[in-house]
Amino acid sequence: MNKRFLTGTVIVLGLLLSGCSTKADALAEAEAATDTAVVEPSPTSVPEAGECLACHTDKQRLIDTAKPEEEGGEAESKGVG
Amino acid sequence: MAPLEPWEKVLVDHETFSQTDHGELTCIQCHGGTNIADKDQAHADMIASPSSQPDVYCAECHEAEVAAYPNSLHNTQAGYWTAINTRNGNIPEDHPELNQMFNNHCATCHTTCGECHVSQPENVGGGLFTGHVFEKTPPMTRSCTACHGSRVGNEFLGKNEGITGDVHFREARMSCVKCHEGADLHGTADAALASDHRLSGAEDPKCIDCHAEVASGTDGIDMHAQHGDGEELSCQVCHSVTYTSCDGCHVAVSETSGNPFFETEATYTTFFIGRNPIQSEDRPYKYVPVRHVPVATTSYEYYGENLLTNFDALPTWVYATPHNIQRFTPQNASCESCHGNAEIFLTADKVQAVELSANQNVIVNTIPGPVDLYLAAMPQPADHTNLLTDSCISCHTEGIRNAPIFPETHIEFSNDSCSGCHKLP
Numbered sequence: 001m002n003k004r005f006l007t008g009t010v011i012v013l014g015l016l017l018s019g020c021s022t023k024a025d026a027l028a029e030a031e032a033a034t035d036t037a038v039v040e041p042s043p044t045s046v047p048e049a050g051e052c053l054a055c056h057t058d059k060q061r062l063i064d065t066a067k068p069e070e071e072g073g074e075a076e077s078k079g080v081g
Numbered sequence: 082m083a084p085l086e087p088w089e090k091v092l093v094d095h096e097t098f099s100q101t102d103h104g105e106l107t108c109i110q111c112h113g114g115t116n117i118a119d120k121d122q123a124h125a126d127m128i129a130s131p132s133s134q135p136d137v138y139c140a141e142c143h144e145a146e147v148a149a150y151p152n153s154l155h156n157t158q159a160g161y162w163t164a165i166n167t168r169n170g171n172i173p174e175d176h177p178e179l180n181q182m183f184n185n186h187c188a189t190c191h192t193t194c195g196e197c198h199v200s201q202p203e204n205v206g207g208g209l210f211t212g213h214v215f216e217k218t219p220p221m222t223r224s225c226t227a228c229h230g231s232r233v234g235n236e237f238l239g240k241n242e243g244i245t246g247d248v249h250f251r252e253a254r255m256s257c258v259k260c261h262e263g264a265d266l267h268g269t270a271d272a273a274l275a276s277d278h279r280l281s282g283a284e285d286p287k288c289i290d291c292h293a294e295v296a297s298g299t300d301g302i303d304m305h306a307q308h309g310d311g312e313e314l315s316c317q318v319c320h321s322v323t324y325t326s327c328d329g330c331h332v333a334v335s336e337t338s339g340n341p342f343f344e345t346e347a348t349y350t351t352f353f354i355g356r357n358p359i360q361s362e363d364r365p366y367k368y369v370p371v372r373h374v375p376v377a378t379t380s381y382e383y384y385g386e387n388l389l390t391n392f393d394a395l396p397t398w399v400y401a402t403p404h405n406i407q408r409f410t411p412q413n414a415s416c417e418s419c420h421g422n423a424e425i426f427l428t429a430d431k432v433q434a435v436e437l438s439a440n441q442n443v444i445v446n447t448i449p450g451p452v453d454l455y456l457a458a459m460p461q462p463a464d465h466t467n468l469l470t471d472s473c474i475s476c477h478t479e480g481i482r483n484a485p486i487f488p489e490t491h492i493e494f495s496n497d498s499c500s501g502c503h504k505l506p
Contacts (some may be wrong), residue, residue, distance in 0.1 A: 048116045049108035051123060056108075057095045062088035065120050069087055076335050079345030080231045080327055 082227050085201070085208035094212020102142075103215050111138055130203075132195035139194055146194070146267050152275035153268030155192040160278040168376065170391030178385035185341035186332045190228060197224050197266075204228055218258055225257040232325050232372075236405040241350060244323055247405050260286040280400060283363045288316040304413060313501070315357070315366040319413040321403035323350045330375035333383035345375050352412075354419070355427035355443040358396045367501075371427050371443055372401035378435065393439040398427055416452040423448045447495050450502075458502035459485075466505055473499040 055061050098104040109116060114127035131138040140147040150156050161183065169175055189204045196202040197219040200209050205227045210216055219225060226234030237257075239246025249255040258266075265285060269275060276282055294300040295309045295316075308314045329346030355371035357364065374397055381388045412418045412425060419425055426445040429437060437444075449455075474496050476484035487494075 047107055047109035051116045051118050052108040052112075052114070053093065053095055054118070055120070055123075056091055056093040059088060059092055062092060063086075066087040076338065076340060076342040077344065079330070079343070080325070080348040081343060081345075 082201075082205060082222065082230070084206040090200075090206075090208030092209070092212060094214065097211070098213045101214055103213075130193055130195055132193045132199075135194050143194075145270070146263075148270035149268045150194070152270065152272055153266070154276055154279060155197075155266065155268075157275070158187060158191060159276065161187050163277045164376075164395060167394050168389045168392050170394070172390070175385065175388055178388060179381070182332060182381050182384045182388075185334065186343060192228070202228050218256070221256040221258075233404045236324055236403055239405070241323070241325065241405075244350070244405060245407065248407055262286075280359060280364070292316075312365050313367050315364070315369045315402075317370050317402055317406070318354055318366075318368055320406045320408070320410060321352070321370055322405050322407055322410050323352045324370070324372060324401065324403035324405060325349070326351050326373035327375035328373060329377045329380075331377070331380055331383070346377075352425065353398070353427040353431065354412075354425055354445065355398055355440075356445055357400060358398075358443045359400050364400070368445075370401045370403055371396075371398040372403070373398050396440045396443045397436045398432065398440050398443045420449050420455075421451050447493065447498050455502045458504075461500070461503050461505050463506050472496075 055065070095104075108114070111131040112128050115123050115125065117123045128134075135143075135147045135150050154160060165179055165183065169179060192202060196207075198217070199213060199215045201207055201223050210220055210223055216224075222234075222238075226238065235241050236244075237247045237250050239251065245251065249259070274282075289296045289311070295302075295305050296311055298306050298309060302309075304319065308319065325348060327345050327348045330343055331346075332341065332343045334341050351373070353371055354368050357366045357369045358371075360366065376389075376392075376397060378389055378392050426448055427440075427443060428448070429444050429446070432440050432444060474487070476482055477487045477499075480486045
């Protein structure tokens, strides 16, 4: 009976230790994966704006495409504001 | 300030801007829109003024300033509402009309972070300062005096014909932020401490923060020794010169264009010393320069009848801090410039009849007499220290407790003016 008990205990402990080892390895792998994800910037996270700058740095293009401005809200005002 | 051309308002200096912290962001990160050549499609859903949502676009880096912004007078415009509500009498039924008026005419002065730090205020047409480069210190004439121009700006820069600009600008080339520091302009994150008017709370900046020798009486100037105690006169009484006042502003909406507009009846220059209508521990001065503000009983009549039913609750000649400080002024040239000179004081004859009641606590009824009178005046006994200053006639009319009865020549003096001559030891 003692022999059976000892054998059983060894098997159970072995399984438990094996389980812990697997879990620890998995956590380490997950953390490593998470670290990697934070450090590496996503290549698509920053929106491109080349067309914006192409126009807004080109004086002539801005002149050509500008809409006539409407009269200001208080253009009919008289006197000092 | 000359308005910018439409293209000029939105031209980006990418070479310079890209070297700055804000230049590390792409256009779309702050302004939205789409990266496409077609203008209309590119601008669809674009955010022209990201800082109108400072908690979304500015707070990540400028946490303290964004926390203060909701309470800043540049955002709340609380000073307007303090005056409007007081003159209205806080009548809830009038608020729809007053709100409409405010939104049409006053709210245009509301200021975002960007309107001080990257572009000219919308109120003066907008437009980037320097190719979208953010300026930690707003450029004075394109930001501060673009809005605060018709009075403060013109006075400070010497743009009023024949009147010299402020010595701090003229001689020392100081800009607004030299005195009005960022923390003052940004306000406080504590809503309980938020200002309801630009003159509420402690006087900040204060002249003696830099000119401490005046208050201590150690500069050897006789007039400072007499008046520099900070109790009787604000510094501007002696050191500012003629400034602008306005009358009769009326607001309405144009029948032809549908745009709101205003019209002021008169603009003129004056220099009048009045009684301080907001005398307090923070601003104890008895006399201050006073400026006429353009409010009239009918200013808002386009929006409704009797919207200013409590008109007399506030003066129309208000505490002023003219920004045209000079070392030498007509009034500090001699004692007689003020003493015995009714011309320099806001007396009742200079106030419109309809505004007499509103200005009762500003009008000067008794002109300070000749200096000889002051020098000959008997000082108060030492045991008068604990007496109320306004209680002199209680004893000195009837001779109670053997008090000397004041002479007939004093009959026109007001009760609160005794200590002006009869100083405590």
